[in-house]
Amino acid sequence: MADVIPLHRLVFALVPVLIVLVLMFRWSLGVRSAMVGLARMILQLLLVGYLLGYVFTAETPWIVIAILTMMLFAASWIALRSVKRDRARNYPYAVASVLVGGGITLFMMTQGVLGLSPWFAPRVFIPLAGMTFSGCMNAVSLAAERYYVEVDRGELHNEARAHAMKAAFIPITNMLFAVGIVSIPGMMTGQVLAGVSPLIAARYQVMVMCMMFSSAGLAAAVFLWLIGRSEIRTANSAEA
Structure with missing residues (x-):
């Protein structure tokens, strides 16, 4: 069983972070955005730690649904952070994409693979939903950014969609090739540190990798399909 990390030792995790921030400052790479992101990360993780402690003991389905809804809307908005144009118009498409891509795979993994009882078991359901x-958020973000870059270059929808889909798959494809050789992913690492058999941890990680791959692909595909239909409707309206 892994030991609890004392707070005074956790400070050492900030040492390499400070080195990177100094490099970013020296090279004028927007250190302010990184510092805000790091501060938000620490604050958000502390808050979610307290929140999940309550949720795990309450085991109320409506609380779990409320948390998932908040995660869905936040992930969809963050996914469009790098897309400066049409963000408000594309937001419903991002919500639908994350909902479809994440919802289908989450249901299959929690109910089909794990057979959760009750179905909303928060200790498992919420981390897997996260x-x-x-994964859907990152895929939609990459797809959206690449799609509009290609459109601005004069590419037609089908060509822009193909380039955007390839870009969305780069992170998860790299993970598939690297897992077990270059890296031991987070869930497997956490379980091994907690004393679970590596063979059992590997099964859970296979499930997670399948979940990440399928949810990212579905979310990117749905988003690109929706904005494609939107572009067609806009073009038809302009011609009329």
Whole structure:
């Protein structure tokens, strides 16, 4: 069983972070954004630690649904952070994409693979939802940014969509090739540190990798399909 990390030792994790921040400052790489992100990360993780402690003991389905809804809307908004144009118009498309891509895979993994009882078991459901929605968020973000870059270059929708889909798959494809050789992913690492058999941890990690791959692909595909239909409607309206 892994030991609890004392707070005074956790400070050492900030040493390499400070080195990177100094490099970013020296190279004029927007250190302010990184510092805000780091501060938010620490604050958000502390808050979610207290929140999940309550949720795990309450085991109320409506609380779990409320948390998932908040995660869905936040992930969809963050996904469009790098897209400066049409963000408000594309937001419903991002919500639908994360909901479809994340919802289908989350249901299959929690009910089909794990057979959770009760179905909303928060100690499992919420962490898996976080992994799924974050994967969808990254895929939609990459797809959206690349799609509009290609459109601005004069590419037609089908060509822009193909380039955007390839870009969305780069992170998860790299993870598939690297897992077990270059890296031992987070869930497997956490379980091994907690004393679970590596063979059992590997099964859970296979499930997670399948979940991440399928949710990212579905979310990117749905988003690109929706904005494609939107572009067609806009073009038809302009011609009329």
